[in-house]
Amino acid sequence: MLRALSASLRTLPRRPLTATPARLHTSQPAMAAFQQDPHDLLVIPGPIEVANSVLYANAHPSMSHVSKDFVPVFGDSIRMTREVLYAGETTQPFLISGSGTLGWDQVAANLVEDGEEALVLHSGYFADSFADCLQTYRAKVTQVKAPIGRAVTVAQLEEALLQKQKEGGSYKVVTFTHVDTSTGVLSNAKEIAQTVRRISPSSLIIADCVCSVASEEIRFDEWDLDVVMTASQKGLGTPPGLSILLASARAIDVYKSRKTPPSSYYGSWTKWLPIMKAYEAGNPAYFATPPVNLIYAYNASLKLITEVNWPSEVVVSLEERFRLHKEASAKIRAAAAELGLKQLPLDEAEAANGMTALYYPEGLGSADILPRLSQRGIVVAGGLHAECKDKYFRIGHMGLSVVDTERADVDRVIKSLKEVVAEARAEKTT
């Protein structure tokens, strides 16, 4: 009897060996059949369609940011953020009230000191902004540029790193945009990380994943990344307003060994690190008031992504999620090709899975396409890259629109696109 009991005890799950409490997955209040208002289908590259349960959590009654009810919601959100990125316990998430842009400030202000060097891999609009941010905090920036529609090649990256080595220096950080929202170009994060680690092992590898987290596979630990930064309103399917960043233990060490204090106040990890650690350990702490309702909403989103047993709405495994995004992207690109629409990415392997950037068809422009899609209740985005802004448009296909296949959002977008192009062409030829 004693033996049997002891044997069954052995099969119980072990408590993790870390000091961090296990994920609590606090329950949300019962969703009183909340249904969001009817609205146009939002298929831009973020914000995206948001699930009813997430919007309902955003309408949570006002709560104290230091209350025992809220603290585990924050703590769980930190833990689940790691899960989405396949990151282990030593990786430090930061959840801060702000837009995705604030992630750049965090990197520039905490990981680079005055005059230190940054290599920025440029595959579109957002690299210029990241470079601008790094320079604001007095970093010296070198950019390696890809032509529009391409990612920086490994050969280009190797050359830049070796050149710096020859000069006897090294880059403190190497940054790249995983999916550049302006072009839909996907960089090979794993390959970039391997190349940097091989040639310039002391450089921190910074992945701007604003438009890729939860729509592209990202293996934080396995790929040996140092920073992944994102925002709530893209693949994570939450309203905008949360800057989300993960830092490796290596990045935290580099930050801790700074000679000068961080050069931003609001973005300072000196301020935020104790707060994140406290909330994760189950204790409230104060530097600035967290966006309480948005954290409830983000928590609800994360459950939809990580908690396959969550009782409400559609939940799929992470692997299935990435497969569905690939499928949706392939479908849209195939339909666009059939219609004769060229996409911005020049290499199929470099086309994002959560969004597609398409040139307007020959002879047609935004005025021919966007209002017609709008008439059909479909909201897409115009161009963003300064050099070709008016020549293309962008379709987002992330999160709910892709994962909840019963919605058939992608099919609806394709069908409407076909109609709209045909209609516009017919009008031009008459």
Add this chain to the structure above:
Amino acid sequence: MLRALSASLRTLPRRPLTATPARLHTSQPAMAAFQQDPHDLLVIPGPIEVANSVLYANAHPSMSHVSKDFVPVFGDSIRMTREVLYAGETTQPFLISGSGTLGWDQVAANLVEDGEEALVLHSGYFADSFADCLQTYRAKVTQVKAPIGRAVTVAQLEEALLQKQKEGGSYKVVTFTHVDTSTGVLSNAKEIAQTVRRISPSSLIIADCVCSVASEEIRFDEWDLDVVMTASQKGLGTPPGLSILLASARAIDVYKSRKTPPSSYYGSWTKWLPIMKAYEAGNPAYFATPPVNLIYAYNASLKLITEVNWPSEVVVSLEERFRLHKEASAKIRAAAAELGLKQLPLDEAEAANGMTALYYPEGLGSADILPRLSQRGIVVAGGLHAECKDKYFRIGHMGLSVVDTERADVDRVIKSLKEVVAEARAEKTT
């Protein structure tokens, strides 16, 4: 007939003479009788109780930040923010995703250059933080400190300004905390502004009004302030996540004549000014994704504050709002005095109207009071000032809890406080 028509035309409201379009007050979608879930009464000094219409707006379907539906909501929010502060058209509001703390960064990074001098009037915890922020962006900070429970006196301020004058210098900015959330001490904003303008006319007057906007009267133009900064979750009655700042034309001029660029990226007015101007003029613009849902919520809050004809929930005039806050504050202080509870502010004229800080009764501590209030479904806040944190607690009485008198929140708090103190005293004496 023609005469009559022309006479009636003359009585029509004139279009304003500025380039700024008039407030649009876009309608919110019909509130489908949304009722937030039952919850404890939140009476901390922010976040505060949030109206159903505001929470419902926070659960708005996901929208494009550049859509023609959203742009006027953002524009109106900018215009109504001015109304709450009695600020004219030349005052520039900034609505940025972030906590109230981000307002300090905006001031420090845009209005002060390396080595320039700042005078910080210290009436509690938040002055230390503002000073810390200013120093992060390389300002030279002088603090004038009041004892705990007092605001800095005009005499102290005069002395500091005259001393600097004798040294042949001047302060670029003078900052003060209108209501210090750690102590409930209210500074006399009007008097401070007059004193600074009289002795040091070139100094910018910076009012940290995080815990005072919409619960204390603030006359931006009349009092000749240069910056008022606040956050969404206090008197404005919106969930947290929005940094709200107003800058005078003088402050904008000072910013524009900087010799060096702003020393923050995310807080840079070079980035944000064109965005705010564009949205107010009815055009979308992009630097970082605004917190779309929160802007809908903030817009709904502002209507409750400024739009006396708004059809839903309780709306009072601004003047009435301030009167009600004074009344609530007086009521709570009278009840506390009757119970023998001393308040932190040492001078009645310096007690805030939106919150009250009370020392625990003789012989009692937080463990005697807070859990008992919690059992009665009332959430108050503990102490915050480092030097006496464990000796006092704080009650917030702002917004809905004060303005919607039918809720009788203030009476409920007073009744519970009486019961709780009696109960705790009884237990100690038995």
